[in-house]
Amino acid sequence: MNKKSMTLVNIITEHLKKPRIVVAEIGVYQGDNAEFMLRQLVKAKYKVTFYGFDLFEDAGSYNLKKTNPGVYDDTVAAGKIHTMSASTVHSKLKRIIPSILLIKGDANKTVPKFADKLKDCDFFYIDGGHDYNSVKNDWVNVNKIAKIGSIIVFDDVHAPGIKRLTNEVEHTGIKMTKAFGSRKYLIK
Ligand SMILES: C[S@@+](CC[C@H](N)C(=O)[O-])C[C@H]1O[C@@H](n2cnc3c(N)ncnc32)[C@H](O)[C@@H]1O
Numbered sequence: 001m002n003k004k005s006m007t008l009v010n011i012i013t014e015h016l017k018k019p020r021i022v023v024a025e026i027g028v029y030q031g032d033n034a035e036f037m038l039r040q041l042v043k044a045k046y047k048v049t050f051y052g053f054d055l056f057e058d059a060g061s062y063n064l065k066k067t068n069p070g071v072y073d074d075t076v077a078a079g080k081i082h083t084m085s086a087s088t089v090h091s092k093l094k095r096i097i098p099s100i101l102l103i104k105g106d107a108n109k110t111v112p113k114f115a116d117k118l119k120d121c122d123f124f125y126i127d128g129g130h131d132y133n134s135v136k137n138d139w140v141n142v143n144k145i146a147k148i149g150s151i152i153v154f155d156d157v158h159a160p161g162i163k164r165l166t167n168e169v170e171h172t173g174i175k176m177t178k179a180f181g182s183r184k185y186l187i188k
Contacts, residue, residue, distance in 0.1 A: 006179040008033075008153065009040040012123055015151055015187065020047045022121045026107045026138050027128030027155075028052035030082070031089040038096045049099040051118065053107040053128065056086040108137040111145070118145045124152045132161035139165060146188045153185040 001010060012021065021041075025034055034052060041048050086104045093100045101117075103110045107128045111118070118124075124142045128134060135154070142152055154176075157166050166184055170176055176184040 004178050004180065007181070008037050008125060008179075008183075009044065011151060011153065011179060011185055012041065012046070013044055016046075016122055019045070020049075021123060022049045022051070022118075023123045023125070024051040024053070024118055024121045024142075025125045025127065026053045026111065026142070027126070028054040028056075028089060028102065030084045031092050033125075033127070034089075034093055035096065038093060042096060048097050050093065050097065050101070051114065051121070052089070052093070052100070052102045053110055053114075054086070054089075054102070054104065055083075055106065056089065056102070056104045057083045058104070059083045108134065108141065111138065111141040115145045118142075119147060121146065122150050124150065125155065126153065127155035130156060130159045130161055132164050135162050135165045139169065143188075148188050150188050151185055152188065153179070153183055156182050157184045158182050 001014070006014065012023075023037075023041075028034055031052070034050065038048060038050060086102045090100060090102050093102075103114060124146060126135065126138045126142065128138055139152075139154075146152060154162055154166055156162050166176060169186070174186055176186045178184055
């Protein structure tokens, strides 16, 4: 398959030839991508353990405190935000597979706290904060934890902060592959 047309599920089926996989998504939002991806992975006969990191219902107030004191900002870089609680997203995903753990909070802090569980992760999908500092922290944290052979995908690589970070990563000599939907991935 042409790599540029590979979806997240295509990347997994191409590179992970084993029945049990651990998947982590940083930036779950309403769980739409997770729902779609998990359904496809179940169809492809994978047994999946899923970790999802997000601010969930705190996303609006987080932005207010963090970036715009005095101005209410209920958006994230990717667009207008309609937050959904972690428990609502959990119920939605739990219908697909039993092994779902959602971690609410700033991924820059929560991902390192879950390092012990994530050390077995096969597939990291980075789609959280789109500003340079957030995505850089996500990358540094994930890269520290990821085992050899695990896959790390960046979403929205056209966004300025993510483009800058992925360019920097490539300049260190790490090879990234373009995939479908403004994504790039690497294999550790
Ligand atoms: C583009 S959306 C994710 C969309 C989701 N991956 C999908 O495709 O359905 C980005 C998400 O990142 C979350 N986010 C932004 N900064 C974050 C941070 N520092 N820690 C955790 N989540 C964060 C936002 O709350 C938002 O839900």
